[in-house]
Amino acid sequence: MRLDVQPWGATMAELVDAARAAEDAGAGVVWAPELHRSAPVTAAALASGTSKVGVGTGVALAFARSAMLTALTAADLGELSGGRFRLGLGTGVARLNQDWHGVAFERPVARMRDTVAIVRAVLAGGDPITHDGVRSINVRGWRRPCPPVRIPIYLAAVGPAMTRLAAEVADGWLGHELLTRPVVKRRPGFDVVASACCSIDPDAATARRRAANVVGFYASVRSYAAMFQAAGFGAVTSAANAALRAGQAADSLGEFVPDEMVDVYTIAGTPGQCAARIATYEEAADAIKLSPPSYGLAADEVRLAQKRLLELVGSHR
Template sequence: MTRLRITYGPWGETLDELCTAGAAAEAAGAEVLWVPELHRSATVTAAALAARTSSARIGTGIAQSGRTWNEFDVVVSARCSIDDDRAAVRRRAAGLVGFCASVRTYADLFAAHGLSAAQEEVIRQFRAGAGADDLAAAVPAPMVDALTLSGPAAEVRERVLAYEGIAGTVKLTPPTHGLPAPEIRAAQQRILALIAELTGERS
């Protein structure tokens, strides 16, 4: 059981499905953050500043402000793709990463992870005519690994728990961009199972 506040951004193809997903997340022990996603939305999240570096930087900022950690809630918002098949999880998560990389708005984020060249290649392909749903193929594995929580359940669990002492809240959301609804539903169920494990409320 973790001290982290585990939250979930539900997804649904219809409003009824969205509400059902929210209820399932609450039953699993998560608090639902209602920044929900209807099918094919493009809410942008990113989740992977290196834990030690982030802790030092955030701690320095808090100290300089004259306040304490208890006065802040640092929220990590993470796209999460869980499967034992690493190629499959990376493919699912790559669509959103590619979409984010196609615009320069997130250039600082990619640069912070040493991924500027990879972002430039995505932009090049986008400008050459690749559609937003086709950019996953331009995204290399290191880009997905750095910017999402993707992999086997045990590995994703450890990556979530690595934020203890750095963040107060972790918000998990399934990948959606360029994926069919049944695949998103399956991804959502795997995340909810992990949430139940993390919160210690698996029935």
């Protein structure tokens, strides 16, 4: 199984250095998320700063950009990376789309299906380029002065409808950071990538506490409340939401998260414990994307956590 890395850096230069260290450790792909930075710009920096490792957006918001602009960006990143780029797309949640980016979120599965179709049509070239749906395109008299290109497309999916769509139209599936166990079957030509916050320390309790804020952040998001409730952690979501409404920072809610909840939703513990947990994904996934804990932590603590994560990746070879 391939070990991928979502590198962290307080600056873009540090982020690129971390990607280069992941490449040296033998990581298969370095993934650029989209929250505090632009995923495509970060991916461009990672591609320029490395030479062998795969580079992907993990994930870019599919609806905050036009599908045509997403396609052109993917084509440019494919060229810039020398063919190492893969386009990871996600819907985000309704509030993020509507309140942060001012874009529609209705019928997200159909909207994502149209997005993938349009991206592929633009990358393939030709004139006209047309598609009718929840998202549509009608381009005539335009030709990209470059050869057609095929970029692998990955879809982030948690719910059953989006998961079925990923299996139907994409080249790969990307799991959620909350260690979503793959619910798509492995098959030739389809890349199943689980994801996890991975917190490693010689002291397992310290590792868990570093990861707790990641779980606490999601516990405060209403979109995940039903999932946590079904797993028996409804009281945690209530406490995290109350603290958030009272003014506590969203990335500092780990105090409400018990160790057993950290163990369910992250990979946290000693190096041996984390390696054993990762090994349980061998049969279910082609790769697992690992990210260091960073929510609510001082920069030096994140750097230490990332160093230990990369040491684990290096030992996997």
